[in-house]
Amino acid sequence: MSAATVGPERPQVVSHVQQALSYTVFDCKWVPRSARLLCLGSAARGTGVVQLYELHGARLELLREIEKPKPIKCGTFGATSLQQRYLATGDFDGNLNIWNLEAPEIPVYSVKGHKEIINSIDGVGGLGIGEGAPEIVTGSRDGTVKVWDPRQSDTPVANMEPVQGESKRDCWTVAFGNAYNQEERVVCAGYDNGDIKLFDLKTMSLRWETNIKNGVCSVEFDRKDINMNKLVATSLEGKFHVFDMRTQHPTKGFASVSEKAQKSTIWQVRHLPQNRDIFMTSGGSGSLHLWKYEYPAQRSKKDSEGCEMGVAGSVSLLQNVTLSTQPISSLDWSPDKKGLCVCGAFDQTVRVLIVTKLNKI
Amino acid sequence: MPVWLREHSWRQTLTAVYLSLPLRGARATPANIFCSEQYLKVSIPPFLFEAVLYAPIDDTNSTAKIGNGNIFFTLYKREPAMWDSLTLANADKEKLQYLRENAVLKAQEKAKEETEAKKITKQEHKKYALEATMKLEEAERKRIEDLKEKERQKVAKELELWKSQQKDGDKYKSIQKEGELHQEIEPLKERKNEKMNKTRILNEGTSKTRLKSTKGCHGSCSIFSQNLKEEQLPAPRVAATIKVNFTPRVFPTALRESRVAEEEEWLHKQAEARRIINSDLSELEDLKEEEKNPDWLKDKGNKMFAMGDYLGAVNAYNLAVRLNNKLPLLYLNRAACHLKLRNLHKAIEDSSKALELLTPAVPDNENARVKAHVRRGTAFCQLELYTEGLQDFEAALKIDPRNKNIEKDAEKIRHLIQGTMQSS
Numbered sequence: 001m002s003a004a005t006v007g008p009e010r011p012q013v014v015s016h017v018q019q020a021l022s023y024t025v026f027d028c029k030w031v032p033r034s035a036r037l038l039c040l041g042s043a044a045r046g047t048g049v050v051q052l053y054e055l056h057g058a059r060l061e062l063l064r065e066i067e068k069p070k071p072i073k074c075g076t077f078g079a080t081s082l083q084q085r086y087l088a089t090g091d092f093d094g095n096l097n098i099w100n101l102e103a104p105e106i107p108v109y110s111v112k113g114h115k116e117i118i119n120s121i122d123g124v125g126g127l128g129i130g131e132g133a134p135e136i137v138t139g140s141r142d143g144t145v146k147v148w149d150p151r152q153s154d155t156p157v158a159n160m161e162p163v164q165g166e167s168k169r170d171c172w173t174v175a176f177g178n179a180y181n182q183e184e185r186v187v188c189a190g191y192d193n194g195d196i197k198l199f200d201l202k203t204m205s206l207r208w209e210t211n212i213k214n215g216v217c218s219v220e221f222d223r224k225d226i227n228m229n230k231l232v233a234t235s236l237e238g239k240f241h242v243f244d245m246r247t248q249h250p251t252k253g254f255a256s257v258s259e260k261a262q263k264s265t266i267w268q269v270r271h272l273p274q275n276r277d278i279f280m281t282s283g284g285s286g287s288l289h290l291w292k293y294e295y296p297a298q299r300s301k302k303d304s305e306g307c308e309m310g311v312a313g314s315v316s317l318l319q320n321v322t323l324s325t326q327p328i329s330s331l332d333w334s335p336d337k338k339g340l341c342v343c344g345a346f347d348q349t350v351r352v353l354i355v356t357k358l359n360k361i
Numbered sequence: 362m363p364v365w366l367r368e369h370s371w372r373q374t375l376t377a378v379y380l381s382l383p384l385r386g387a388r389a390t391p392a393n394i395f396c397s398e399q400y401l402k403v404s405i406p407p408f409l410f411e412a413v414l415y416a417p418i419d420d421t422n423s424t425a426k427i428g429n430g431n432i433f434f435t436l437y438k439r440e441p442a443m444w445d446s447l448t449l450a451n452a453d454k455e456k457l458q459y460l461r462e463n464a465v466l467k468a469q470e471k472a473k474e475e476t477e478a479k480k481i482t483k484q485e486h487k488k489y490a491l492e493a494t495m496k497l498e499e500a501e502r503k504r505i506e507d508l509k510e511k512e513r514q515k516v517a518k519e520l521e522l523w524k525s526q527q528k529d530g531d532k533y534k535s536i537q538k539e540g541e542l543h544q545e546i547e548p549l550k551e552r553k554n555e556k557m558n559k560t561r562i563l564n565e566g567t568s569k570t571r572l573k574s575t576k577g578c579h580g581s582c583s584i585f586s587q588n589l590k591e592e593q594l595p596a597p598r599v600a601a602t603i604k605v606n607f608t609p610r611v612f613p614t615a616l617r618e619s620r621v622a623e624e625e626e627w628l629h630k631q632a633e634a635r636r637i638i639n640s641d642l643s644e645l646e647d648l649k650e651e652e653k654n655p656d657w658l659k660d661k662g663n664k665m666f667a668m669g670d671y672l673g674a675v676n677a678y679n680l681a682v683r684l685n686n687k688l689p690l691l692y693l694n695r696a697a698c699h700l701k702l703r704n705l706h707k708a709i710e711d712s713s714k715a716l717e718l719l720t721p722a723v724p725d726n727e728n729a730r731v732k733a734h735v736r737r738g739t740a741f742c743q744l745e746l747y748t749e750g751l752q753d754f755e756a757a758l759k760i761d762p763r764n765k766n767i768e769k770d771a772e773k774i775r776h777l778i779q780g781t782m783q784s785s
Contacts, residue, residue, distance in 0.1 A: 215615030
């Protein structure tokens with residue numbers, strides 16, 4: 001099962017529960033403040049499935065199953081309050097819906113946001129994390145990235161779309177960041193041609209862009225609700241880049257360190273909510289790698305013209321484990337219990353894992 | 362003819378026979394001695410000594426000592442008895458022969474059996490060694506598994522503990538919720554109450570788990586501040602659009618570093634293919650290198666069109682077509698020039714040729730096809746062939762239903778047709 005070494009101090013990835021599903025699972029998320037998790041996906045007959053499980057000892061108990069007309073690709077709890085815990089989902093048709101799981105027949109908010117599948121969704125401003133209005137960002141195959149406010153229906157509050165006449169590229173991933181006060185907010189988007197773009201929502205402008213030479217599968221800031229500190233972008237061909245976002249050089253942008261983990265695509269990166277320097281990447285070969293970022297001695301230095309430029313640190317592999325033969329496409333850490341995480345793979349299984357010894361790092 | 366050794370001497374006891382055989386200067390080795398149950402032979406060419414013994418002996422335990430030009434045999438008798446003589450007397454030739462052969466066979470069998478026995482013991486030793494190593498490895502593996510199991514169980518226990526706390530928290534919350542429904546208090550104050558209870562529960566919970574107590578305080582602080590925030594959430598952002606430019610990429614698939622080389626090669630080949638197709642035109646010799654490239658000529662034509670030099674543009678396109686007559690865009694642009702020059706028939710020809718080349722109809726060449734239809738339609742209309750023109754405009758509308766200009770023009774033509782029909 002795993003190539004994990006049983007050293008005395010290294011974190012171990014223990015597989016706690018494995019649940020076989022009868023549909024393809026695209027996203028799995030913990031319900032905040034509970035031991036329940038959600039699986040979102042697509043059933044064989046082309047409809048969307050939302051399943052709510054509860055962790056009972058060594059098994060998952062299915063509490064509720066909801067079927068929707070279109071397959072669901074992604075979901076987030078990021079923009080709801082702790083009491084409401086509404087789920088925002090993006091589906092294969094480009095619809096953004098916000099559901100109350102207690103009464104899931106009619107969505108609380110619904111909009112046909114995009115012409116094509118919504119590949120990725122993120123929320124900020126809810127769950128007591130981050131300041132400012134709750135907002136949801138969606139990235140779609142039609143090349144646009146749109147930011148929605150659940151209080152405003154039908155039109156997005158920000159729309160990042162290709163210039164007229166330009167051919168569109170697939171947007172594969174989006175993430176919020178820098179939401180440390182009411183005005184500041186930043187959206188990072190990764191595209192299939194290797195572009196990473198950073199949009200500043202306060203000034204409504206493009207703040208930074210770069211191209212990492214491989215399609216970008218997943219981007220995430222280490223924390224959404226602080227002054228942006230680190231950004232990890234994973235891509236095809238087994239590479240990921242960690243950008244130091246504290247110092248932006250006028251021409252060179254942000255400093256980065258990159259690592260090649262395995263021959264296959266790195267589908268997801270997720271930072272541990274309780275420690276922002278530890279993150280897990282999940283790969284196309286069904287493996288999970290746990291990494292730790294170490295800061296350099298000096299995070300910024302002056303270049304030849306006296307401009308400040310960032311210095312990237314280094315990344316070290318803490319543990320790796322192979323759980324499946326199919327790609328692990330989704331990963332989520334529990335915000336309440338350190339080390340508890342759920343991952344969903346394309347072999348139609350969802351696994352609950354526990355990573356031990358994270359305190360000793 | 363072997364030389365028989367006959368000067369042997371022997372003596373016997375009840376259980377053994379001692380035979381001494383002098384060798385006449387010959388050197389003896391163990392290979393020269395052959396002994397079986399009842400037959401003894403020493404053959405050192407050319408010397409030969411053989412004896413068919415009086416009674417069977419135990420040949421495995423018997424010994425022969427070679428030394429001092431002498432072989433000294435110690436033969437242990439099978440049955441303790443005194444022998445009348447060393448050899449069997451009155452043995453006829455046949456019996457001797459038979460005994461000899463028997464002896465040889467028996468010796469061979471014994472040799473075979475010995476090798477068999479050796480093989481078996483060797484195998485058994487190997488098996489034993491293998492089993493021992495396997496046992497060791499099993500033990501090691503088991504030790505590691507046990508460690509893992511212990512970890513797993515420890516972790517599962519902690520999880521259960523945490524879960525039970527979650528459950529308690531949830532229970533209190535649900536009870537509180539029911540309380541909400543029954544009471545009629547201002548929603549604001551009510552919410553504050555609920556949150557206070559929750560923070561109390563959270564605080565209890567946090568003291569039990571390993572979460573630091575400061576986090577509990579933070580929790581309550583943030584919930585209180587969230588309360589205030591909820592009343593003061595900023596208004597939704599003012600809608601705005603940010604225009605995005607992408608790093609150009611010809612292929613619709615995602616970018617992969619490992620495929621970049623292949624893709625470059627493909628693009629290069631495509632570019633090559635679009636260059637000179639008929640290169641045996643003699644006039645081409647005085648053209649410059651770039652003028653032989655249809656793409657370059659097309660660009661030149663486009664520039665001249667933009668500047669208003671329609672005749673020059675037509676020339677450029679003509680040359681390009683001579684070089685490569687399979688590019689639909691050349692015909693399309695030439696059609697536009699002819700329209701401007703009011704060479705309407707030529708415009709119709711060129712648009713038709715362009716449409717021919719733009720089959721199959723794919724989303725990729727949608728724009729080109731719309732333009733071709735629009736140009737041909739315009740040409741028809743200017744020739745007052747309104748029905749044909751309308752057909753083209755409707756085809757264009759079918760490809761791109763959202764284009765308002767085409768719709769307007771189609772409407773105008775329809776009116777014109779109706780007007781002429783009414784009047785005629």
